[in-house]
Amino acid sequence: MKADPAVQRRLLDLATVDAELARVTHRRRTLPEIAEITEAEQQVRAKQDALVAVETMLTDLDRDVKRQETEIDQVRARGERDRKLLQSGSVGAKQLTDLEHELATIQRRQGILEDDLLELMERREAVDADASFARVELDKARATLKDAAGRRDQALADLEATESRRTADRSTMAKGFPDDLLKAYDRQREQRGIGAAPFQSRRCGACRIELDSGAVSKLKEAAADEIVRCDECGAILVRIAEPRA
Template identity: 40%
Template sequence: MKAAPQAQLRLLDLQGLDSALDRLAYRSRTLPEIAETERLEARLAELRDSVVAAETEVSDLDREQRKAEQDVDQVRVRADRDQKRLDSGQITSAKDLGNLQSEIASLQRRQSDLEEVVLEIMERREEADGRVTTLRAEQGTVQEELGEVAKRRAVAQQQIDDESAATGAARTAVVKDVPDDLLALYEKLRGQFSGVGAAALLRGQCQGCHLALNTVDLNRIRAAAPDEVVRCEECRRILVRTPESGL
């Protein structure tokens, strides 16, 4: 392939711009705000699940408390009824009186036990309510943090977009100075070799693979016409000769 030396030199300008665009694209993909957003969103998902679990526990405890309070009321009603029978004086049999007194004492103990159950449930419900409150407060905090991160990410991304636009405009201007066939080869090589299709030959070393050329290859390049497009024998990238090539 043939191309004017000046056109080949423009490949280095093009490569520099393309490398800059690649770095900008990498920055865009790896903004620290992206990882921070993912972390915060994961935490929000955890908090949503925790809130649902805590609210479900509160609801279950509400039902449990109502059932326990109903049991207390039933025992209390029965104990009050027996106490009224005892106080009425209608029961004269010593055996019946003893049985009734025994039943009242048993109901009182049962009522006391059930009231302890109610208190224990109320304490558990208060703890569950506290967890819901704490979790919801953290949800709000994380949401605020997520909003701040989104703002920082938008600013950083806008800076990258502006720089990319300017670099892209400069690239468009450079492309006009590169022949179509040379540009096509450069683009093909860029796709094959990690975005680097052309490299300078600097003091006998290819700046694409950073390997020093042997004497045979250097002599071959020295003998090549100025408009001949030469390639690195090691990495096959386009080698651009400059005054610093060491030829």
Template identity: 50%
Template sequence: MKADVAAQTRLLELAGVDAEIGRLDHQRRTLPEHAELAEAEKSVQSAKDAVVKAETQAGDLDRDIRRIERDVEGVRARTEKDQALLAGSGIGARQASELQHELDTLARRQGVLEDEQLDIMEQREAVGMDLQHAQRTLDEAEGAVAAVTERRDTAVADLDAARAGRDRAREGLLPMVPEDLLADYQRRREGGKVGAGLLREARCGACRLELDRTFLSQVRGKPADEVVHCEECGAILVRTKESGL
């Protein structure tokens, strides 16, 4: 293939722009904020789980407290009724004895219920503190997610702006390269390879490998407008005054 020396030199500019685009894309994919955000989101989920757990425990204890309160009220109501009967006239000794026995039983039952109520209320207080702590942790975790997201979005926007600038530069270079030469360059770039490199100090600018003397001798004998390829990586080997041939 033949191509004007100036057109081949344009390939070096194009390869440089493509290399910058590749670096920008790699930076965008590997921003540390991506990993930070993933960890921060895990922390949010963990904190949400802790809040749900504490809320569930608090709800269960609240139901227990209400149940015991109803039981205590029932015992108190029965106690008042029995006391009223016992204080009234017209009851026999046997009934009085039975009422007194029931009152004693009710008193013991009320004592047990009040002890249980106190214990559950203490548990509820502790769970309430756990819930407050879990909610604070969740708020902090969500704040961290927001902060990392903002930093990530800013970094992505900067990289996208730089990428857009490189895309415009690339579009400006494409018309300066003949179609057949550009097609050859693009084929070389398939699979993530470098399409063109400068021959300098017996090394290919694409793969950075030192080239064989016999190959360099063959290149030296080719016309300046002859398109040559690196024997190592296949990239278009651009020759300029820097090549030292």
């Protein structure tokens, strides 16, 4: 296969564009924000679970407090009824004794219930503080996730703009190559990642291997318009003139 040396040199410009497009593809897959988002999402889920757990505990305590308050109200009402009977003077001696005993029992029961209620209220206050803390932590986790997602979206938009611009450049540049040369270049690029590279100072610019004397002599003897390849990696080699001493 033959091509004008100037056309061959333009392959290096095309390779530069393709390298940038490859970097865009690689960066899109490996954005650090992607890992940050994964970690942030896990944190949000963990914080949500923690909040649900503490809010469930708070709901249970609210129910217990309400039940305790209801029982205390019932005990107070019963005690109030007994006191009214005692004050009415309408009961006999035996019933009076029974009422006094029952009232004393009710008062002790009311004291126990009120102590239990106080303990429940203290526990609820502590759990309510835990719930407030859990909400703050969840808000922080969500903010971290939002920030990472915003930076990811901006990075992706930048990459998209670069890719769009360089893809258009490539399309324009590709029109300047013979079909057979472009196909050979693209096939090599798809197989090995680099389609064409400079050959200078005995070294292939694609695989970075220094060629042996035989390969170097063969390349130097090839006509300037001859398409030559690296024996090691197969890349099309664009011969660059050695600087004069």
